Amino acid sequence: MYTGIIDRYRDYLPLRRQARVISLHEGNTPLIRLDTIAAQLNRGVELYAKFEGLNPTGSFKDRGMTVAITHALDEGSRAVICASTGNTSASAAAYAARAGIRCFVIIPEGKIALGKLAQAMMHGAVVIQIAGNFDDGMRLVKEVAEQTSLTIVNSINPFRLQGQKTVSFEISDALGRAPDYHCLPVGNAGNISAHWMGYSEYLQKGVIDAPPVMCGYQAAGAAPFVLGHKVDQPETIATAIRIGNPQSWDKAWDAQKRSEGWFDKFSDEEILQTQGLLAQRAGIFCEPASAVALAGAMRDITTAKIPAGSCVVCTLTGHGLKDPDIAIKQSRAPMIKINAELNAVKKAILDHLA
C-alpha cells in the first residue's frame, strides 16, 4: 500500500527514524500525457502534466507539509503558523489537525479562493484575515514567530522544500530520466527551488544523467523574477501567485542560472485561456495559477525556445475546484434554462449538435 512521500523517499529526507509520521498519503500523483495539446503544437514534443491538484488537500503543498508537520511535532511544537494565498493554509490546517496541534493562518482578506478558505476553516485552523497582501502576511508571521513558540510552516521552513523536492523524484522515476524542460508557476518561489533541489540530488546520486532546464512563469501583475526586482502591489486573478516579494528569491535565481533556464510572464487573460484549454482539451481542471505553467510551455515550444522533440513536464500545482467562482465566471459553456419537458430538452440538444 502506498503511504506517502516520507515512507517512499525516507532516505532522502532529514527526519529522525523514530519521528511519528503525519501523512495523508500525499504524493504519487499522476504524470499525464497531454497528447492532444502536443499534437496541436506540431513540434514533436512529448508533453506531460504532473497533476499536483490530486494531492489530499488539492495542491503540491501537502508534500512539504507532511515533512514540516512531522518534524515540528517531533521537535515538540504544539502550534504552527503560516501566511498564505490559500493552499498553504489549507494544507497546514489539515496536517495540523491530523497531528493534533493548533494552526494559525494569516491570509489576505478577500483575496483567496473560497475553497481554500473553506478548507482552513473546516480543519479547525484559526483564520486571521489581514487588510494587506501575502507579503504583509509573511512579514507578520516572521515577527510573530520571533516572539512566540509558534513554528512557521511557510516554505522558509527548510523541511517544506525537503518534502516538495520529491515531485522531481517521482517524475524522474516515472520517465526513467529527467525531462528536458520543466515548466512551473512561480509565486513565493519555494516550489521551483524544491524542484531544482530534487533534480540536483538525483543527479548527484546518479539516478539521472542530466537535470532539466527550469522554466518559471509568473502572472504579469506579480512578476518580480521577470522584472528583476520586488513588486509592491502585486495583482492578478491567479490569487495563489499574487506575490511581490518572494521568500526564496536567491534559491530560485540559483535554479534558473544553474539550469540555464528562464522566467517569463503571462496576462490574466492568457492564464484563464490556458486553464480553459486544459479543462476542455485534456480533461484536467487546475487552478488559474497552475495553468501559467502550460501557458509558458506552449509559448516557448511554439517559438522553439524549447526545441522540437523535447520532453517537457508542467507541474499543475493545484486543483481547479478550489476556485469555482473563477471557473464559472470565465466559462463560455452554454447554460440553458428550460421547463422540465422532453421537447424542450430535445430542442436544447439539437440546437447544440448543429
Ligand code: F0G
Ligand atoms: N501554484 C499554486 C496553486 C500555489 O498555491 C502556489 C503558492 C504556487 C503555485 C507558487 O508556488 O510559492 O512555491 O512559488 N501558494 C502559496 C500559498 C504561496 O500560500 O498557498 P511557490
